[in-house]
Amino acid sequence: xxxxxxxxxxxxxxxxxxxxxxxxxTSGFNGLFWYQQHAGEAPTFLSYNVLDGLEEKGRFxxxxxxxxxxxxxxxxxxxMKDSASYLCAVRDNQGGKLIFGQGTExxxxx
Amino acid sequence: xxxxxxxxxxxxxxTGTPVTLRCHQTENHRYMYWYRQDPGHGLRLIHYSYGVKDxxxxxxxxxxxxxxxxxxxxxxxxxSATSSQTSVYFCAISDRQGVSQPQHFGDGTxxxxx
Numbered sequence: 489x490x491x492x493x494x495x496x497x498x499x500x501x502x503x504x505x506x507x508x509x510x511x512x513x514t515s516g517f518n519g520l521f522w523y524q525q526h527a528g529e530a531p532t533f534l535s536y537n538v539l540d541g542l543e544e545k546g547r548f549x550x551x552x553x554x555x556x557x558x559x560x561x562x563x564x565x566x567x568m569k570d571s572a573s574y575l576c577a578v579r580d581n582q583g584g585k586l587i588f589g590q591g592t593e594x595x596x597x598x
Numbered sequence: 599x600x601x602x603x604x605x606x607x608x609x610x611x612x613t614g615t616p617v618t619l620r621c622h623q624t625e626n627h628r629y630m631y632w633y634r635q636d637p638g639h640g641l642r643l644i645h646y647s648y649g650v651k652d653x654x655x656x657x658x659x660x661x662x663x664x665x666x667x668x669x670x671x672x673x674x675x676x677x678s679a680t681s682s683q684t685s686v687y688f689c690a691i692s693d694r695q696g697v698s699q700p701q702h703f704g705d706g707t708x709x710x711x712x
Binding site: 519521529530531532533536538575577585586587588589590591 | 638639640641642643646656688698700701702703704705706
């Protein structure tokens with residue numbers, strides 16, 4: 489079966505670092521995506537990992553371990569505008585469709 | 599921003615009526631997708647298209663049909679809407695499949711079935 493797990497909610501303080509975890513069990517794997525979604529808006533693409541290791545993009549980094557079926561999104565120097573839902577999605581190898589987790593609602597407090 | 603327009607943005611209708619949602623893109627991308635997003639379920643794929651007149655079912659396709667007569671337009675139809683189809687519907691597009699190209703999303707349609 490297909491299963492992607494993320495924590496439902498997280499809270500962090502402005503200026504801090506937060507790590508959002510994602511574990512997956514899918515019938516195939518062809519890359520993992522992270523999206524950010526502000527309330528009432530469309531998801532926007534943040535990062536993509538297909539090989540093991542860390543990908544860094546400014547304040548955001550994403551890590552992948554294929555053997556463990558595990559990824560995390562690391563957000564540094566948190567800002568209030570980072571309050572949003574963060575979606576983990578795995579691309580399968582049957583037509584390349586995306587399978588999404590339920591998303592993690594991150595609240596950044598002053 | 600990817601040129602994706604969804605219409606209407608909001609719709610309220612009654613059970614049993616037909617509803618058609620439109621996704622229009624100006625990027626000339628080959629792949630188009632329809633998702634629904636519900637609390638506790640995340641984004642779930644309804645149908646997708648890999649070219650003009652080429653479509654396939656997703657995870658939650660029952661009660662929905664799609665058509666793609668032109669590259670730029672992908673229509674989602676609820677033949678006889680039910681209250682369980684109340685949701686936010688997102689269209690997405692991507693240029694290529696099976697590589698690192700992400701999907702880009704439209705702004706969504708909030709649909710309420712009373």
